[in-house]
Amino acid sequence: MTKWLISLFVILSLAGCSTFTVKQKTESVYKIIDLINKGDSKQLITLSNIPFMYDSEIILLQKDMHLLWDSLSGSGFSIRDPVIEWIDTIYSQSYALFTSSLEGQYFFKRYLPKKAIITKVSSKEGVYYFLTGGEAKSSMTIFGMKGPVQ
Amino acid sequence: MKKIVCSCVLFVSLFTCVFCQDAYVDYLEGDVYIRDKSGYKTEAIEGDKLETGYSVICEAGGFAEIYVGRTLIQIEENTVFQLLDKQDKEKQTNILSCITGSVLLKVETMTEDQTDLKINTPSANCGVRGTVFRVFSGDDGTSLIAVEEGIVEVESGGKTVELAVEEGVEVKPGETPGEKFKALRGKLDFRDWNDNKLKDFKDDPVTAIGRVKNQLTDLISKLSQSFAVYLESSLMLKKERETLFAYSDDQKEEKNKFYKTTVFPLEIQTSNLFLNVRYYALSALSLRRYVLGRMYIMMKTNSIKSLNSQVYNDFLSVYKQILTLFEKEVVLHLVEADI
Numbered sequence: 334m335t336k337w338l339i340s341l342f343v344i345l346s347l348a349g350c351s352t353f354t355v356k357q358k359t360e361s362v363y364k365i366i367d368l369i370n371k372g373d374s375k376q377l378i379t380l381s382n383i384p385f386m387y388d389s390e391i392i393l394l395q396k397d398m399h400l401l402w403d404s405l406s407g408s409g410f411s412i413r414d415p416v417i418e419w420i421d422t423i424y425s426q427s428y429a430l431f432t433s434s435l436e437g438q439y440f441f442k443r444y445l446p447k448k449a450i451i452t453k454v455s456s457k458e459g460v461y462y463f464l465t466g467g468e469a470k471s472s473m474t475i476f477g478m479k480g481p482v483q
Numbered sequence: 484m485k486k487i488v489c490s491c492v493l494f495v496s497l498f499t500c501v502f503c504q505d506a507y508v509d510y511l512e513g514d515v516y517i518r519d520k521s522g523y524k525t526e527a528i529e530g531d532k533l534e535t536g537y538s539v540i541c542e543a544g545g546f547a548e549i550y551v552g553r554t555l556i557q558i559e560e561n562t563v564f565q566l567l568d569k570q571d572k573e574k575q576t577n578i579l580s581c582i583t584g585s586v587l588l589k590v591e592t593m594t595e596d597q598t599d600l601k602i603n604t605p606s607a608n609c610g611v612r613g614t615v616f617r618v619f620s621g622d623d624g625t626s627l628i629a630v631e632e633g634i635v636e637v638e639s640g641g642k643t644v645e646l647a648v649e650e651g652v653e654v655k656p657g658e659t660p661g662e663k664f665k666a667l668r669g670k671l672d673f674r675d676w677n678d679n680k681l682k683d684f685k686d687d688p689v690t691a692i693g694r695v696k697n698q699l700t701d702l703i704s705k706l707s708q709s710f711a712v713y714l715e716s717s718l719m720l721k722k723e724r725e726t727l728f729a730y731s732d733d734q735k736e737e738k739n740k741f742y743k744t745t746v747f748p749l750e751i752q753t754s755n756l757f758l759n760v761r762y763y764a765l766s767a768l769s770l771r772r773y774v775l776g777r778m779y780i781m782m783k784t785n786s787i788k789s790l791n792s793q794v795y796n797d798f799l800s801v802y803k804q805i806l807t808l809f810e811k812e813v814v815l816h817l818v819e820a821d822i
Contacts, residue, residue, distance in 0.1 A: 442819070
C-alpha cells in the first residue's frame with residue numbers, strides 16, 4: 334500500500350512538472366508585461382528577485398529595485414504591442430543577450446535557478462528580454478529584464 | 484592572468500581570514516543582512532562575527548550597531564557597509580567602508596599598538612583617532628563627513644582637510660575635498676542631503692558620471708601599481724621557494740633557517756601586498772555597482788521615453804567607457820564571489 338502511495342505521489346509530482354507548458358510560460362510573461370503596462374510597480378517589486386539584472390546592471394538592494402520599477406512606472410513606461418518571439422532555457426552563452434561582461438556571466442551562473450527561462454519579446458519600441466523562473470511556482474518571479482534593444 | 488589571481492586568493496586567504504580587530508553585530512532592527520566573502524547573503528543575527536570582506540546591508544527600515552574593536556558603528560537604513568584590510572606604511576590597516584548610505588562612528592581613543600582604523604567612502608578616506616563623526620555616501624558618489632567630537636582627517640585626490648568639532652566637508656568623486664562648513668550636531672539629515680545630490684545629478688548627469696569616471700581611473704591607477712608591487716614580491720617568493728626546495732634532506736637545519744629568515748617574511752609581505760590589490764579592486768567594484776549602477780538606472784528609467792535625447796546619449800557614452808575600463812582593468816582582479 335505504502336509503495337503504491339509513493340508511486341502515485343511520484344507520478345503526480347512528475348505530471349505536475351510536465352503540465353507547466355510553454356503556453357503557461359508564455360502566459361506568465363504576458364502577465365508580467367501587463368503589470369508593467371498598468372504601472373503596477375508595487376506588484377513588480379514583489380515579483381522581482383534580488384539580485385536582479387537590469388540591462389547589464391546587477392541590482393543588489395531593495396532601494397534600487399524600488400528605484401527601477403517606481404521610476405519606470407513614473408515615466409509612463411509601457412511595452413506596446415508585445416509579441417513573444419521565443420522562450421528558451423538558460424544555456425552557457427545566454428548571458429551574452431544581456432551583456433558581454435564577465436559580471437553578467439557570473440550573474441547567470443550564480444544567481445539564476447536551474448530551470449530559469451529567457452524570453453524574447455518584440456514590441457513597437459524594440460526587443461526586450463525577460464529572465465523568469467521556469468517552474469509553475471516561480472513562473473512569475475522576475476530575475477532580470479533588458480530593453481528596449483533597437 | 485585569471486589563474487594567477489585565483490591562486491593568489493587561495494594563498495592569501497590562509498593568512499587573512501580574520502579581520503585584525505574583533506568585529507561583531509551588537510544590535511539590530513528591521514531588515515539587515517550580512518554578505519560574506521563568498522558572496523552569500525544571510526539575515527544578520529545579533530552576535531554575528533564579521534570578517535574581512537563582509538558587508539552589512541541595512542535595507543529600508545533597517546538599522547544595525549556593530550563593534551569593530553572598541554569602535555561603535557551605527558548603520559542607518561539603505562546602507563552598505565563593508566570591512567576591508569589594506570597594508571599601509573608596512574602596517575595592516577582595517578578599512579571600514581561606507582559604500583552607500585549613512586553611518587555614525589564612535590571611535591575610542593586608540594593606543595599606539597592598536598591596529599590602525601580608517602573609514603572610506605567611494606570618494607574620500609578618513610583617518611581618525613578617538614572621535615565621533617557621521618559619514619554620508621550619496622547616490623551620486625559624493626560623500627559628506629561631519630565631526631561631532633574629536634578630529635578627523637579627510638583625504639581625497641592628494642589633498643587633506645582636518646575637521647574639528649561641528650565641522651563638515653563634502654567630497655565629490657574624483658575631486659579634492661570642498662570647503663569646510665559648519666555642521667551643527669544633530670542638524671544633518673541624510674535624506675535631505677541625498678535628495679539634493681540627486682537633484683544635482685538630474686540637472687547635470689554628464690558631469691556627474693564624468694566624476695565617477697575620474698574616481699574609477701584613480702582607483703585603477705592605484706590597483707595597477709599595487710598589482711605590480713605584488714607581482715614583484717610573489718616572483719621573488721617563487722624564486723626563494725625554489726631555493727628552499729633545493730636543500731637536500733641532510734640540510735634540514737639550514738633549510739628551516741632559510742625558511743624562517745627568507746621565505747616566511749616574503750610570504751607575509753606578499754600576502755599583505757595582495758590585500759591592497761583586493762582593496763582597490765573591491766573599491767572599484769563598489770563604485771561601479773552602487774554608484775554607477777544606480778546612476779544608470781536613474782538615467783535610463785527617467786529617459787525611457789526619450790532614449791534618443793542628446794543628454795541620455797552623452798551620459799551613455801561615458802557609461803560605456805567606464806564599463807570598458809572596468810572590464811579591462813578591474814574584473815581580472817575579482818572572483819565570482821565578489822559579484
